[in-house]
């Protein structure tokens with residue numbers, strides 16, 4: 399394996415930004431996606447991650463996009479990997495492919511449970527089981543996991559959710575990336591609880607720039623994140639004006655990132671939505687901070 403481990407990378411920078419991208423659903427969209435993702439790589443993020451479809455056409459594309467960017471653009475890559483719909487053999491074959499393609503960073507996830515999912519046997523019930531499988535397959539993989547500042551929607555309490563994060567870290571997760579949030583105060587309070595629980599691994603806050611009103615509705619539905627009053631006002635006033643909303647959304651995300659840097663978080667993960675223009679605007683806004 400050849401890519402540098404995420405923890406070593408972010409340690410080398412005072413402040414850094416990484417980007418998440420996603421593969422196309424169908425092969426005919428591959429060219430457009432690769433072009434957008436390469437433009438995002440040109441913004442020189444500290445690393446990039448490629449999402450993984452929980453079952454469906456996109457799984458194979460995750461690795462090919464990660465390899466393309468790592469080889470052609472020299473940006474270290476992380477591949478997401480979900481397990482709920484896979485058996486042991488499928489996971490092992492994905493791990494072998496990741497190793498062959500020089501990808502040593504994995505975001506180990508359970509994945510969302512598809513509607514009507516009734517398998518005869520579940521091989522991996524939670525992300526922790528995937529972490530154990532990866533460790534047994536090759537302990538040299540650098541493994542990240544997800545955490546939820548506003549609590550995972552299936553968890554009964556935040557304490558219970560945090561205890562499962564603790565178990566994942568004890569099983570070998572090297573770092574965590576947070577679900578998106580729009581209120582930094584709720585993230586800081588969550589971080590206090592993670593540290594109180596004894597979870598000491600690096601946590602990369604996840605920031606989603608919201609650049610149109612439609613995206614906001616979809617995002618809130620998928621993530622379950624709360625929308626603070628301050629952002630609601632922006633949507634009310636600028637939501638119907640696409641250019642103004644885009645500018646306001648980028649400013650809001652930039653403001654969140656600067657506040658995170660100022661409060662001791664050194665590496666922020668930006669959900670790019672495969673949009674190079676938005677990525678560029680954010681990097682431009684931070685140019686003197688990241689230099």
Ligand code: FAD
Pocket residue numbers: 448449450451452478479480505506507508509510511523524525526543544545550551552553558559560562565566575576577578604
């Ligand atoms: P888990 O850690 O298994 O947790 C799921 C739930 O089970 C939580 O409520 C937790 O408290 C509970 N739990 C955990 N362990 C145990 C246990 N041992 N016993 C009982 N309960 C337990 N989805 C995709 O399909 N593809 C992607 O590429 C993708 N990327 C993501 C990236 C980030 C940064 C984030 C935050 C999410 C991503 N997701 C992705 C969504 C993710 O798959 C879902 O949020 C999923 O519902 C949970 O995944 P997890 O790895 O957090 O699961």
